[in-house]
Amino acid sequence: MKIGFILPSSHYLNDPFRGDPFTHLQILTILEEYFGSRVELCLPDLRGIKREFALYHIPECDVYLHSIYTLDINEQKAIVAMLRRQYPRAVHIAGGPHAVEFPQESLRIFDSLILGEGELTIIAAVNDLACNKLQQIYRQQGVIDINEYCHPNRKFLPKSTTARRKMMTLKSKPGFNDLVSTNVIFSRGCPYNCHFCALRTAREGTPGIRFRLPELIENEIEYLKREYGIQGVALVDEIALPLKRSSAIAELEAIGRADIFWRGQCRVDGITPELAGLAFQSGCISLGLGVESVWQPSLNLINKRISVQKAKDTIAMLKANGIEARIYLIMGLPGEPDNIVELTLNFIKETQPDLIYLSLFTIRPGTEVFRNPDKFGIRNIETDWENTMHIHNLDNKKPRLTFQYHENASWGKTLTNEQIVNNYLELVAFIKEAGLSASELNRNTFPFDDINPLA
Numbered sequence: 001m002k003i004g005f006i007l008p009s010s011h012y013l014n015d016p017f018r019g020d021p022f023t024h025l026q027i028l029t030i031l032e033e034y035f036g037s038r039v040e041l042c043l044p045d046l047r048g049i050k051r052e053f054a055l056y057h058i059p060e061c062d063v064y065l066h067s068i069y070t071l072d073i074n075e076q077k078a079i080v081a082m083l084r085r086q087y088p089r090a091v092h093i094a095g096g097p098h099a100v101e102f103p104q105e106s107l108r109i110f111d112s113l114i115l116g117e118g119e120l121t122i123i124a125a126v127n128d129l130a131c132n133k134l135q136q137i138y139r140q141q142g143v144i145d146i147n148e149y150c151h152p153n154r155k156f157l158p159k160s161t162t163a164r165r166k167m168m169t170l171k172s173k174p175g176f177n178d179l180v181s182t183n184v185i186f187s188r189g190c191p192y193n194c195h196f197c198a199l200r201t202a203r204e205g206t207p208g209i210r211f212r213l214p215e216l217i218e219n220e221i222e223y224l225k226r227e228y229g230i231q232g233v234a235l236v237d238e239i240a241l242p243l244k245r246s247s248a249i250a251e252l253e254a255i256g257r258a259d260i261f262w263r264g265q266c267r268v269d270g271i272t273p274e275l276a277g278l279a280f281q282s283g284c285i286s287l288g289l290g291v292e293s294v295w296q297p298s299l300n301l302i303n304k305r306i307s308v309q310k311a312k313d314t315i316a317m318l319k320a321n322g323i324e325a326r327i328y329l330i331m332g333l334p335g336e337p338d339n340i341v342e343l344t345l346n347f348i349k350e351t352q353p354d355l356i357y358l359s360l361f362t363i364r365p366g367t368e369v370f371r372n373p374d375k376f377g378i379r380n381i382e383t384d385w386e387n388t389m390h391i392h393n394l395d396n397k398k399p400r401l402t403f404q405y406h407e408n409a410s411w412g413k414t415l416t417n418e419q420i421v422n423n424y425l426e427l428v429a430f431i432k433e434a435g436l437s438a439s440e441l442n443r444n445t446f447p448f449d450d451i452n453p454l455a
């Protein structure tokens with residue numbers, strides 16, 4: 001049986017190769033381990049490919065797998081339609097956050113759905129398919145032990161897409177730009193429930209957070225060093241360190257033994273001074289903090305469960321420990337007052353983060369805000385999903401919000417869409433001018449400055 005797991009173009013990302021498709025790599029690794037030579041596996045990678053040319057990059061398969069993200073659903077729908085015309089006998093199986101939120105709609109496009117974690121259910125689905133008994137829905141019952149599985153094998157993609165440069169670039173320390181680097185993920189889930197975040201739904205049925213064992217983390221880094229010459233890793237986990245002190249220390253010791261530079265992200269309450277010191281010793285060069293807003297009522301409305309003061313303290317703590325402090329901020333959250341720009345500028349001047357990732361608030365399916373907009377004074381949420389990108393490439397056109405606030409909400413008079421977009425643009429301009437823009441720093445990610453790829 002020939003199985004292809006299709007990775008969509010990610011056309012809305014500045015550089016789609018900055019991320020790695022762990023879902024695809026993980027499922028293909030599992031299939032190979034279980035079925036061995038009984039299956040032939042491939043990962044058609046459409047990143048950077050124009051939609052109308054996708055077909056030329058997808059070999060004929062018996063089964064196509066798709067992981068659906070909200071931003072990709074229109075493209076994936078078009079790809080399936082195209083493949084059904086070209087290879088009518090092929091079967092399409094999908095999973096991922098958008099399928100979990102919209103199973104009925106997804107079943108109109110795909111033949112079968114894997115809802116929740118897929119390690120066991122994909123094996124069941126392939127076995128069922130082999131005896132003509134494919135079911136419409138496979139739902140994982142109970143929680144998977146992620147430590148029973150090997151790390152995702154990167155061999156399904158060319159080496160160049162795994163081992164890259166310009167991923168560890170720091171704002172103020174030279175020398176990290178050229179490290180050969182890649183992404184890793186050592187955990188699953190998050191125990192929090194921020195009302196703007198889709199993670200809880202995406203991980204329906206598996207609440208909480210699970211971390212890989214320290215020895216498995218060390219093995220994976222050793223594999224990346226050995227096979228790909230990796231010198232730096234970016235942890236894409238939402239919460240970089242285990243919440244339990246002893247587990248966090250064990251993880252830091254494992255990364256430290258692997259002797260590598262790393263960066264990651266976490267909540268502002270996810271790291272103590274002791275852990276920050278140990279993180280630095282283990283090779284941590286930068287951490288991104290989910291500050292989201294500098295206005296406490298907004299943080300409360302989105303159920304972030306942190307305080308503005310804690311955000312200030314953690315930025316200072318990282319800097320004091322030699323770790324670059326990056327912050328994530330969102331403009332347009334519920335509860336924002338008229339002077340949110342001034343408040344944010346004051347916060348930035350006071351705390352002096354090294355870099356800022358600024359987003360415009362976007363409402364995605366799977367979030368509490370999407371399910372109960374009235375609670376947040378919100379109406380008219382657009383469902384043209386391709387417009388729901390939260391990081392804007394300002395070279396193209398003026399960004400716009402994909403929803404509106406009622407004129408009056410529980411916190412009083414709301415801002416208009418125009419005010420919110422203007423606030424966002426004012427902050428973007430300030431951040432760029434001040435040399436604090438994380439997206440500017442990461443803008444040109446082609447690894448070689450000295451050659452023109454088109455020459």
Ligand code: B12
Nearest residue numbers: 019020021022023026065067069070095096097117118198
């Ligand atoms: C790593 C990651 C990425 C990577 C790789 C994504 C990939 N396609 O593999 C990169 C950096 C590229 C990325 C980009 C984006 N991401 Co992202 N990403 C994550 C992250 C942190 C981990 C996902 C992951 O790889 N986990 C490890 C794998 C093994 O687990 P998994 O993906 O859950 O897959 C398991 C099951 O869900 C299931 N499964 C899922 N799909 C399928 C399909 C089949 C066929 C089968 C059998 C099984 C299966 O099986 C897997 C094994 O159990 C999650 C948050 C999180 N912590 O889960 C956000 C998350 C998935 N991302 C999200 C978003 C919004 C994005 C972006 C749009 C954001 C952006 N502006 O950059 C882009 C979309 C780009 C794209 N086209 O893929 C949202 C999804 C919301 C939504 N409704 O779509 C999440 C939930 C973050 C959040 N907090 O809201 N992302």
Ligand code: SF4
Nearest residue numbers: 190192193194197238
């Ligand atoms: S925003 Fe971060 S802390 Fe909040 S639920 Fe999502 S992953 Fe968890």
